[in-house]
Amino acid sequence: MPRKCPECGWIWPKPTGPCPACGSGDAPETKLMDTPVFDGAEAKAPWHLKLLLGALGVYLSWRFLQMAGWIADRF
Numbered sequence: 731m732p733r734k735c736p737e738c739g740w741i742w743p744k745p746t747g748p749c750p751a752c753g754s755g756d757a758p759e760t761k762l763m764d765t766p767v768f769d770g771a772e773a774k775a776p777w778h779l780k781l782l783l784g785a786l787g788v789y790l791s792w793r794f795l796q797m798a799g800w801i802a803d804r805f
């Protein structure tokens with residue numbers, strides 16, 4: 731599907747890449763396709779989630795061991 735350059739109005743035959751006529755930046759469609767900011771946010775979100783879940787797991791394991799020790803002291 732050809733696109734029209736927002737700078738010079740050239741009809742682009744290529745789906746991606748800079749304008750062959752004026753060499754200006756990418757069209758809005760291309761900016762939607764390669765989104766480095768969005769990719770970085772997507773890659774960082776699961777990393778933080780894993781860290782949070784890992785910390786929660788360690789904390790809950792520690793609390794469980796504490797509780798087991800407290801119960802063992804009672805009997």
Ligand SMILES: [Zn+2]
Nearest residue numbers: 735738749752
């Ligand atoms: Zn152009």
